[in-house]
Amino acid sequence: MILSNQYATFDWAGSRVEPTPLQAPRLLLVNYPLAEALGMALSDQQWLEVTSGTRLLPDMAPFAQVYAGHQFGGYSPRLGDGRALLLGEVVAPDGQRWDLHLKGAGKTPYSRFGDGRAVLRSSLREYLASEALHHLGIPTTRALCLVGSEEPVYREQVEPGAAVLRVAQSHLRFGHFEYFYYSGEAERIPALLDYLIQTQWPDLSQDQAGYAALFERVVQRTATLIARWQAVGFCHGVMNTDNMSMLGLTLDYGPYGFLDGYNPGHICNHSDHAGRYAYDQQPTVGYWNLQRLAQALSGLVPVESLRQALDGYEYALLSSFSEAMRQKLGLAAWEDEDPALFRDMFNLMAAQQVDYSCWFRRLALLAPEGPVPEPLLALLSDAGAWDDWFGRYQARLAREGRDHGDKVAQMNAVNPKYVLRNHLAQQAIERAERGDMSEAALLLQVLSRPFDEQPEFDYYAAPAPEWAGQICVSCSS
Template identity: 45%
Template sequence: MHTLRIENTYADLPERFYAFTAPSPVAAPMLIKLNVSLAHELGLDPDDLASEEGVAMLAGNRFPQGIRPLAQAYAGHQFGNFVPQLGDGRALLIGEVVDREGHRRDIQLKGSGPTRFSRNGDGRAALGPILREYIVSEAMHALGIPTTRTLAAVTTGEAVYRETRLPGAIMARVAASHLRVGTFQYLAVRGDVEGLRTLADYAIDRHYPHLADKEARYLGLLDAVVAAQAELIARWMLVGFIHGVMNTDNMTISGETIDYGPCAFMDSYHPSTVFSSIDHAGRYAYVNQPRIAVWNLARLAEALLPIIGEGDAALEEAQAVLGTFQQRYETAFHAGIRRKLGLLTEQGEDMALAADLLERMAQNGADFTLTFRDLANELDAPEGKARARDHFIDPTSFDDWAARWRDRLAREPEHQTERAAIMRATNPRYIARNHRVEEVIKAATESGDFAPFEQLVAVLANPFDEQPGNERYAQPPRDEERVLATFCGT
């Protein structure tokens, strides 16, 4: 591993922030997928990572000298209920690398064995959830959505036991950092004001260095996180992504999507869509995601309040920052939905037009992804090619809306062909559809066949391109293929 230069600035923080922990060795690690392009981006040698020594490191069996793995401490509101100590129960931060762009990136092993925070868990991960996180996180990256990424997936040669016996696996996850809202809550609930200030300074240095010399830098940190999360949630909503478990320990300070458990992309559009098997009340339904983001950010504000300032003035300042979320979110979402509709200028009726389309889609079981994708075909498709109206139970419902849409397009200055190209670069054809994800997981876990996994990952790497021969990956599920519930995998 001669090219590996790993630091760990988090280990320089006070030890009450984490617990040094050695991973539990596994019996027979085998590399099943190395993200070669990400390795290059990180300045790592893929050949080194794929070597016997590299796989031993990715499995947690053996590390180069100087690496000090640690489990990070954090708290969190889980489905609204506060848990004062959570922490990395099956993950270890092995350190950081500085990538080719000069950005510091965490490398974490997930499924590497129990830690002080495991709460009687085995600290392991099953192969299925590891493959799901690889597929969906890389699909999100290809869609241009800020996300943690997967550097590698390794099977362990050992079984884990959930409802049944399953093959075990470990993933190497890459993140701008693993700092969460819950990391600050962990210190706040303990009254650790000094620790809060230390952590906030670290977060500013890591993610928002322009705030370092500001007098009100901790209020600035809250403002920066609110801005990042408003943009992130808008991007989720624009592609029909449902996180499924938006607990405060699953909201990053960096504004990256993290923790792909019971996540899913919608097929047929409906605002109340829920997939997570544990979200019985629909707390984290698609339509609720912006509201829950504000709720989570309010918990961050509460945690930061002791270092933002004293008295009513500090509270009012924090509330004012939280009050900017909705406008920031709407600005990002409205700009995105206009582009999805091919509206490149702003006019007053645009949002009513978009809302009407979404309502008709919900009433007609229209596929979210393909309806928007096929709007471009309304502009330049040859006669007889499938169009957006084909996704509606009652196609005349679309026709009525489309007449008003075309009237609106007529007031746009851009050429029709250019607009269609912009729409296709905005609306993906391929998403990580649940039935395809489950299909490849089943092949890998039941038959040891990773070819379907490789193929799906390759298709999702180019979500906006037409891919002749891969059309089936774009199609919604048949009734018998529909996946109605997703699971966290822990």
């Protein structure tokens, strides 16, 4: 089940560090279905001990990775796992390899002035979000176990400590390669690329041609990931290069948020004063980050190969997003006028701050002919402004001549009824901080079936209340 930590054999790529046990730990959540899929049949006591840092399983070799990154556009030369440890590797029954990564494990050589701890608020936010995105079909790290503690942790205020055990096929980031490139140790980079090829993409050769193909793969995966974020209205909030996955996974959940009222310039991170990581900037930032990775690989991959791969980013992102929008609007075929239909819809949504998730879900109710359903009209502050658009959209549906039921099924299969709105996460956090995990468990249950009708949980599908706009999430979240 658990192998010795292969990455830890690169003693130059980080530091061996033992986790610092949490004080008075208590088990809060275990992702039992995921544990079963990984072949990890542990008792609750074992989950508690491993995630609290009080016990290591056989062959675990805790290792803090070193990496760098461009943070808000500026280069930070030495970051690394400041509060997390790569514990080991698991090979699941299906043969897939997974990293076990413990966040909140205590100080490491890369903690800088930090305490190496995580708080319950941010740990639960990561657990909820990673599982929510997984069930939406968006590539992501996943949460395996959450442990709380009575240990006080100092942030803007004193908060209860916690640790979350997360898994991913790999936790390699763009920043790993930047670190060795800019620190004058570029000769280390081939070993990391070979490791990624060996563990994830054995179809690639471990040479210049293989490295070029690897970079192209990273470009394509990053583009499609961000297209999926945009389609579902997800804002990451802090797309620094040290938070960008080489596998195109959603990595490091902090000040994330799903759109409530549609605002293309929405900034979910209150630390992002200039709006660098606003919702509508995510595609551009993804490309900028890939350029930084290309620079780090420029000594190993011909510049022309890097450029060609980067040139494919925009097409991959736009084609993926366009296909997603076609699906979201229940269209079976493509017409040249569709981009204008999409653009005009988004302009109207922005002008009236229409709730993003509710809009697409309720749009399925609109038939090719007949009146606009009341649940859809209820989202609009000026329904008259939509008359022309509704007419064009209904005519578009009529031209396809599809069965209305088939169209509804298609739309409901891609437009979630339930997303992790910030106020829902906040309510779960507040109850968890009082020792009650029931709301978090219920929310996870609802979010595990985001596309299904769950009438008993319609509260979770409603537009956000007014007070939700006052919730503040920042890099410390």
